[in-house]
Amino acid sequence: MTSTITETVADLARIITGPVLTPDDPGYADEVTGFNLAHSPRPDIVVGAADAGDVAAAVAWATAAGLPIAVQATGHGLVADVSGGLLISTRRLQALRIDPDARTATIGAGVRWRAVIDAAAPHGLAPLNGSSSSVGAVGYTLGGGLGLLARRYGFAADHVRALTLVTADGIVRTIDEQREPDLFWAIRGGKVGFGIVTEMQIDLVPVTRFFGGGLFFSGADAAPVLHAWRTWASRLPEEVTTSVALLRLPPDPQLPPPLAGQFVVHLRYTHLGDAAAAAELLEPMRVVAPVVFDTVAEMPYPACDAVHMDPPTPLPAFDHGIALGALPAAAVDALVGCAGAESGSAVTLTEVRLLGGRLAAAPACPNAVAGRDAAFGVYVLGVPAGPAAGLIPAQVQAVAQALQPWRSGALPNFLGHASAAEFRDQWTPAIRARLAGIAARFDPEGVLGGRVFTG
Ligand SMILES: Cc1cc2nc3c(=O)[nH]c(=O)nc-3n(C[C@H](O)[C@H](O)[C@H](O)COP(=O)(O)OP(=O)(O)OC[C@H]3O[C@@H](n4cnc5c(N)ncnc54)[C@H](O)[C@@H]3O)c2cc1C
Structure with missing residues (x-):
């Protein structure tokens, strides 16, 4: 200084x-x-x-x-x-107002999803949060926001009604489809370089419950489970959102005994329809390999953290993600080859999320969210701790590298540790140029980091 x-x-x-x-x-x-x-x-x-x-x-x-x-x-x-x-x-910006008639939540920049979920539930409503309710609502939404109801309702960014933000000149602006429409388009998906959001107004959806949770299989069954999942997933209706993850779990006594210290495959499932139909739809996946642990049940929406079971407490992480245009059998083989039981990898999480459904649909108010055309999102995370710490970055990158033949851009919230070129390549040159132009207009000196779109 x-x-x-x-x-x-x-x-x-x-x-x-x-x-x-x-x-x-x-x-x-x-x-x-x-x-x-x-x-x-x-x-x-x-x-x-x-x-x-x-x-x-x-x-x-x-x-x-x-x-x-x-x-x-x-x-x-x-x-x-x-x-x-x-x-x-922004952690002190904890304003939170629910308007049950308008079905909206107005959220301060420091609010985590858990507070919104709990405030919306008594009104029979839910936000479009993601896998962990401890994530911040604003940062998640500006990066697209790929949640548990994503295939039914689209990206969280598609459901922003208005943002109050401070631009680089220090001016507080409330923006929406009519007021500063370019800025409103850019920051929803462009995320970095446009302003510091102080408050966000979003739609809530009429969801009170779901049928879902996780099916766990032994990591030794990764190949048959992933091959079956990719075929099964291609036929699912929009009311289902699903992913599958290879997980190397720590020997944590808080975890159920069949999972603690184990390498497992975790199928995540959220179905918004009738429980009997939802159970029947999942049935073919139950018989692919022995299920070692099962959390699938009818659940109130506020129990949504049970689907992914993300770690609730801070940890060191090195992560990277890409999106895929398709997941053919060869891609599953490549993934299992570099992250499966025989790979020697110490990577903690390799997750494939099914996209499509409403995620692929143009939102009512256009935005800059990338990855809308992709079919799958892949996210890899390693914990750089212990004797293998130094190997983790290369092992995480190796998974993304093995899947390059099927790459179709990336999803901003899952990009993680990426090069400047990988960041820029999320968008077509035309969209990137529009983002760069809007960032330069509102922040000519680039103090908020908007020059990241050029180069
Ligand atoms: C355990 C875990 C689970 C996750 N699950 C999902 C998921 O299911 N779906 C998904 O889409 N993403 C998911 N993510 C990614 C997450 O949405 C992004 O990392 C998001 O940016 C986190 O926002 P934050 O505010 O909590 O984090 P922070 O690290 O505090 O912020 C991250 C970035 O968000 C932007 N930002 C934050 N606040 C503001 C603001 N007020 N104004 C302008 N920009 C701001 C900034 O660019 C900032 O650098 C997950 C991440 C973790 C660690």
Whole structure:
């Protein structure tokens, strides 16, 4: 940090209601640490915004000082050791209002999905959250948002009614289809480089329950289960969202004994229709191989974390994802070859999500979400800890590499550790140019990172 900045931090603190912390301050480490413990953000200054006014003041100040600006709610999306600049922590922005008649939720930038799910459920409504309710609602939605009801309702970004955000000039704007339509199009899917969202208004859907959960098989049966899943999945109706994951689970006593310390295949299933029909539809997958653990049942929507059983507590992670245009038998063979039982890989999770259904449909209000045309999303995650820590990045990348012949872009929320070219290649050159133009219009100096679309 330059001495000029050091001297003016006190000025910044005078115009901000929340904490303004530098690396030597108590509370700094807690403020910057996120869910992914593999990365430690080290901004010059972190502002714990207490309200939208704090966000606006911090952005205007950083822009005037020429400092890069980053934003963090939960740190679920950390993929680099951000150093320098100013970080805006939104975790105190906890506003949450449900309008049951309009079927909307208005959500502060620090709100996690769990709070929205619990507030919406008494009204017979649900948000389009993803596999883990501890993820931040805003970051998830700006990156598309591929959730448990995705094939029935599409991307979460398709259901944003309005956003209140602070652009690089420090101006607070409420944008929607009519107000700043270009910016509204770009940030829903473009995610990075357009503004710091302080509040988001989204549609809720009339969902109170589902039939689903997980079927676990031994990892030794990965090949027959994945081959059967790819054929079975191709015939499913929109009311089913499903994925299948190869999981190397830790010897965690919190896990059920058949799973703790085991390499397993986990079929995830969410069916919005009648329970008997949903059970019947799943039946062919039950007989592919012995089921070692079964959580499939009729569930109230707030129990949705039971489908994926994502880790609830922070951990170090190295991840990468791609989207596929198809999943032929050869692709399954390639995946099992590099991540299966015989591969020698220590990768923790290799997941294939079925896309299609409403995900492939043009939304009522167009947006910049990438991956809409893809048929499957693949996400690979390793935990860089213990003796194999150094091998994890290469093993994660090896899975994506093995699936290159079937690659069809990527999904922003699952891109993880990607090169600049992989980031840009999510969009066609025309869409990327439009994103770059809008980012440059609202942030000519690129303090919010919008130059990532050019190159
Ligand atoms: C366990 C786990 C499960 C997941 N499951 C799913 C899933 O099922 N479906 C899915 O689509 N994704 C999923 N993700 C990915 C997740 O949606 C993204 O990592 C998302 O960006 C996390 O947002 P966050 O605010 O929680 O994280 P953060 O790390 O705090 O933020 C990540 C990024 O979001 C953007 N962002 C956050 N807040 C704002 C804001 N106020 N204004 C502007 N930009 C902002 C910024 O670019 C920021 O760098 C999962 C991730 C994890 C770790």
